[in-house]
Amino acid sequence: MRIVKYICSVILLVTSLSYTNAEERIVTISAPNSLIASGFFDYIIPRFKLKTQISVKLVTDSAMIAISKNSGRAFLQMGDIEFKIDIVEENNYSERFFNWLKSDVGRKTISSIQENDEPVFVSLEIEEVATRQVRLSGDAKLGLKQSQQKCARCHVVEKGRKNSIGSTPSFFALRTFDDWDLRFSGFYLLRPHPAFTIIPDVTEPFDDSRPAPIVPIELDLNELQAIIAYVQNIPPADLGEPVKHQ
Structure with a gap:
């Protein structure tokens, strides 16, 4: 009985340490209140997580991805309002979310959000940044x-x-x-x-x-x-x- 308890204790300890050391797979996003209230994120977040096993957290500042009406690349339209996206912190998770948004799956997911059998959002094709020729001096x-x-x-x-x-x-x-x-x-x-x-x-x-x-x-x-x-x-x-x- 003592041996069984000892083995269980070791398993629990290893599991706890593994969980503690595991990297948190998460992307943080800031967005206008109007977009949050629209239910956009309530719809796409579970589907993005199911596809990538990456969680999404909405924050008010220090976000990896910033969505606004003013700066960035246009990616979404809701009525007359156009929303733009900007990657503030480049890492695997922010890039995965950005690439998912502009993928066929991401765009179809956005287009499938409907109200009274009418699409609520229009997924815009994200413009690619023009290639620039870079010539730098340095050792x-x-x-x-x-x-x-x-x-x-x-x-x-x-x-x-x-x-x-x-x-x-x-x-x-x-x-x-x-x-x-x-x-x-x-x-x-x-x-x-x-x-x-x-x-x-x-x-x-x-x-x-x-x-x-x-x-x-x-x-x-x-x-x-x-x-x-x-x-x-x-x-x-x-x-x-x-x-x-x-």
């Missing part, structure tokens, strides 16, 4: 060294390395974005980087009452330019063709 060799020292604890920065944190995208995945250089140039403004990044004469000093949660990363603008020059020379990740549904 790419120094950029690799700086990336290894200051970025590799969270991101995969070179081939053959697989250590990264959870849903943190690799440099190769980030390189697939048409505006990748802008994302890298202003990375210190994008969550979670402001909490632990120091760029002299650019970022504000940390508040003594709110110290950095991890050992801060410090680099100057020349080192940042070198990192961007390095990333310019790496191949974008091959993410494959979008899934097509018949």
Whole structure:
């Protein structure tokens, strides 16, 4: 009997630790009250989660995805109101939600929301960002060294390395974005980087009452330019063709 109790205790402990260490699969979204009250999210969230096993949480600030009437790319129309979407924090979960919205399945899901046998929403085709030619100067060799020292604890920065944190995208995945250089140039403004990044004469000093949660990363603008020059020379990740549904 004691052995059985011991085994059960071990199983419960392992299960508890596994649950605690499991990465939370969630995307946070901010949206106008009018869209929330319309029932749009009540309808699409369960279907998105069923498809991806990713939860969606509606928040008022610090969202991974911001939906508004003013900024971003138009993706949805409700009556005369056009809603736009903007990815504020790039990670696997925000990208999955964005890609689901513009997929055939996502658009058909939106179009299936009806009231009195009439569609409530019109799913708009999301415009692709125009491809830009980027030519940057900088020491790419120094950029690799700086990336290894200051970025590799969270991101995969070179081939053959697989250590990264959870849903943190690799440099190769980030390189697939048409505006990748802008994302890298202003990375210190994008969550979670402001909490632990120091760029002299650019970022504000940390508040003594709110110290950095991890050992801060410090680099100057020349080192940042070198990192961007390095990333310019790496191949974008091959993410494959979008899934097509018949």
